[in-house]
Amino acid sequence: MRKNTPINPAVVEEKIKENRITNVGKASIREIKKLVDDIEKDTGQKFIRMEMGIPGLSAPKIAIDAEIEALRNGVASKYSDIQGIPILKNEISRFAKNFMNIDVAPESCLPTVGSMQGGFASFLTTTRMDKTKDTVLFIDPGFPVQKMQCQVLGIPYDRFDVYNYRGDKLKEKLEAHLAKGNISTIIYSNPNNPSWICFTPKELKIIGELADKYGVVVIEDLAYFAMDFRKDMSVPGHPPYQDTVAHYTDNYILLISSSKSFNYAGQRLGMFIISDALFNKQFPDLKRYYASEYFGHAMVFGTIYPLSAGTAHSPQYALAAILKAVNDGEYDFIEVAREYGEKAKIMKRIFTDNGFQIVYDKDEDQPIADGFYFTISYPGFEGHELIEELVYYGISAISLDITGSDRSEGLRACVSLVQRDQFDDLEYRVKKFHEHHKG
Numbered sequence: 001m002r003k004n005t006p007i008n009p010a011v012v013e014e015k016i017k018e019n020r021i022t023n024v025g026k027a028s029i030r031e032i033k034k035l036v037d038d039i040e041k042d043t044g045q046k047f048i049r050m051e052m053g054i055p056g057l058s059a060p061k062i063a064i065d066a067e068i069e070a071l072r073n074g075v076a077s078k079y080s081d082i083q084g085i086p087i088l089k090n091e092i093s094r095f096a097k098n099f100m101n102i103d104v105a106p107e108s109c110l111p112t113v114g115s116m117q118g119g120f121a122s123f124l125t126t127t128r129m130d131k132t133k134d135t136v137l138f139i140d141p142g143f144p145v146q147k148m149q150c151q152v153l154g155i156p157y158d159r160f161d162v163y164n165y166r167g168d169k170l171k172e173k174l175e176a177h178l179a180k181g182n183i184s185t186i187i188y189s190n191p192n193n194p195s196w197i198c199f200t201p202k203e204l205k206i207i208g209e210l211a212d213k214y215g216v217v218v219i220e221d222l223a224y225f226a227m228d229f230r231k232d233m234s235v236p237g238h239p240p241y242q243d244t245v246a247h248y249t250d251n252y253i254l255l256i257s258s259s260k261s262f263n264y265a266g267q268r269l270g271m272f273i274i275s276d277a278l279f280n281k282q283f284p285d286l287k288r289y290y291a292s293e294y295f296g297h298a299m300v301f302g303t304i305y306p307l308s309a310g311t312a313h314s315p316q317y318a319l320a321a322i323l324k325a326v327n328d329g330e331y332d333f334i335e336v337a338r339e340y341g342e343k344a345k346i347m348k349r350i351f352t353d354n355g356f357q358i359v360y361d362k363d364e365d366q367p368i369a370d371g372f373y374f375t376i377s378y379p380g381f382e383g384h385e386l387i388e389e390l391v392y393y394g395i396s397a398i399s400l401d402i403t404g405s406d407r408s409e410g411l412r413a414c415v416s417l418v419q420r421d422q423f424d425d426l427e428y429r430v431k432k433f434h435e436h437h438k439g
């Protein structure tokens with residue numbers, strides 16, 4: 001018999017059956033979302049929803065105004081250049097200098113249909129540069145959709161969970177994979193979705209140096225740009241800067257999403273920055289698929305063109321306006337995003353005070369930052385069991401299993417949709433869970 005749980009167990013069981021879910025813990029993010037929607041509707045009780053990584057803050061007015069103005073000026077009827085509008089390219093280049101201290105020409109800065117397209121286009125192009133190297137290496141845990149992209153593209157991938165290979169240990173592990181000779185591309189996110197680990201400069205240097213040694217392109221996914229709130233990166237042109245592999249190699253593509261840093265997810269506009277050296281480098285093997293062997297030319301006119309012929313026109317004006325304000329020091333996007341970190345600090349404490357542990361807890365010897373995600377486990381539970389059990393307590397999350405993590409006991413919790421006025425409820429439910437399961 002189930003104990004007196006915050007959510008009526010009969011309703012939970014009925015909805016699991018109705019949704020034809022055989023194992024809640026192994027269900028996809030969208031299946032869990034639907035299950036929780038149904039339970040909330042039936043019981044009238046609100047869940048602590050930590051399953052989806054949706055931005056929880058409002059889009060900046062400056063972006064909306066610029067986009068409306070662009071629409072009024074008639075851009076909707078016109079194709080944008082595939083490589084993006086010049087003012088946006090210019091502001092991306094300034095942003096790279098101001099917040100990462102790297103020099104890239106506007107030509108090498110491109111808008112994409114979200115970082116989602118940036119990843120897709122990058123995989124497509126980098127795995128065709130050299131006919132002997134067709135494989136993508138994922139430094140896991142990671143964003144599951146990127147593996148799905150490789151799958152639909154028919155691109156083979158290799159992977160390892162970095163949990164046991166932090167600091168100096170990363171070198172040997174990474175080199176063992178690269179030495180096989182089939183890797184064209186390395187991908188990871190930093191800060192990391194789902195674990196919120198951030199690679200240290202030492203680790204980024206290892207990645208950069210090995211990328212040079214083995215002629216591999218690093219796709220650095222900066223979807224949560226400057227959200228390592230342990231450092232204040234808010235002043236343009238002044239250190240500290242966002243740590244990046246671009247400080248250690250020219251073999252890079254940086255994906256920067258406007259979804260989380262600028263709360264502009266709905267307009268599907270991201271950007272990628274290709275190093276000038278890579279943009280202008282020739283790879284004869286590209287000629288198998290493209291008219292040009294120049295990497296940048298192949299990317300723009302051979303990959304982005306047939307994918308989507310560039311991006312929607314008006315959001316480019318929105319992003320250009322935010323970036324201009326950010327570059328000019330008039331809009332502090334990091335201050336806005338800091339709310340995620342503040343909430344994470346409180347929520348992590350609620351869990352750890354009640355028997356839970358943080359799974360990915362360190363960057364080398366430092367505790368990880370508080371940010372958009374954190375990972376939790378509870379003694380005696382596998383991740384999929386924990387997810388199912390927490391549903392009866394009105395808490396939803398996803399299992400780390402689906403993110404390429406080897407820590408099968410863990411869950412990913414996302415803070416963005418949890419409101420501060422739900423913290424009392426969260427505390428009550430987590431306490432009840434602990435009361436029912438400890439010892």
Ligand SMILES: Cc1ncc(COP(=O)(O)O)c(C=O)c1O
Pocket residue numbers: 053113114115116117143189193221223256257258259265269270
């Ligand atoms: C690591 C990572 N990369 C890329 C994306 C997708 O970003 P966009 O909305 O710009 O396509 C996300 C979104 O959750 C993400 O977490």
